[in-house]
């Protein structure tokens with residue numbers, strides 16, 4: 001553990017790297033040294049933004065770099081045919097499938113959630129006049145694919161509102177139901193909403209879609225590795241997620257699950273050739289990244305997502321209570337104990353404070369990393385603690401937020 005003095009020095013390094021100068025008097029002591037042995041965090045950083053990108057543990061990085069070195073010893077022999085690295089990517093898919101509760105042949109490894117959504121949407125038969133029902137709380141990564149189909153194929157998007165204060169699952173399901181039209185072919189919704197962390201009632205939305213003869217497509221970017229996800233139990237037709245957030249896997253990895261009963265309705269070209277990482281349909285994939293993703297999924301499964309969720313909820317409840325005591329803030333996320341609440345905690349800033357300046361000041365003065373809410377949602381910020389964070393991180397962030405708002 002670094003001493004106070006060296007902690008201050010290294011924090012200045014972080015601030016300089018961020019392009020933000022901080023007066024020496026504004027630099028506060030780091031309450032807890034991040035687990036630098038396990039992660040590569042810059043010293044002095046209190047990282048509370050896994051929902052944007054999670055850190056990859058050094059152990060997983062080592063698995064990937066070793067796989068890459070092995071690949072280079074004889075690329076063709078390692079990657080093609082019966083090459084050992086190709087076999088390891090098959091194993092990686094099995095590891096991911098096990099975490100998600102599905103069969104290995106039901107998933108594709110992709111580059112991101114967005115990539116998975118794009119692959120599945122392009123693989124549908126949707127055409128002019130077909131309708132996709134979604135919400136106004138979706139991340140662009142989950143909607144770009146549909147707006148693209150709207151532009152190119154004449155698909156129509158219907159959007160229902162879900163206000164941040166909306167914590168009534170029955171009312172949300174009823175709103176989906178009321179918005180269904182005879183031509184609604186797809187309901188596309190986030191499992192966990194990016195801005196507020198609200199957990200959507202996916203089982204009920206999937207059942208609704210099925211009863212209407214529509215597909216249920218889920219953007220699970222904020223769910224896998226944060227809350228237990230069993231894609232078969234959810235009953236959705238497709239589930240897209242990422243390796244680079246809560247799974248803490250390699251950046252540039254994602255997953256697409258397709259249920260067997262969606263095979264006719266969603267037929268990505270990637271599936272035509274057995275979706276291995278070296279195939280005629282998709283060429284050569286990034287084998288070390290896939291291997292790293294498998295290792296990250298396996299590590300999360302062994303640790304137990306329910307245990308991780310319990311740890312994270314403890315921290316988010318601490319954050320929720322502390323933010324609630326700061327006079328100029330108003331919480332946007334569910335109160336502790338609400339079934340819609342997850343590890344993400346968001347708060348509104350007063351209108352006179354710009355969320356970008358607020359975020360930059362928190363980093364510059366206190367080394368605290370949070371995300372500013374997308375302006376189209378609200379003027380505010382979001383904390384997303386994960387398993388490498390502790391109570392001292394939240395306490396430090398709360399002190400920092402209080403001091404910036406003072």
Ligand SMILES: Cc1ncc(COP(=O)(O)O)c(C=O)c1O
Nearest residue numbers: 112113114139141142194221242
């Ligand atoms: C709900 C949601 N969907 C999609 C994305 C995009 O993720 P990816 O980088 O995996 O495409 C994000 C990223 O924050 C998100 O929160």
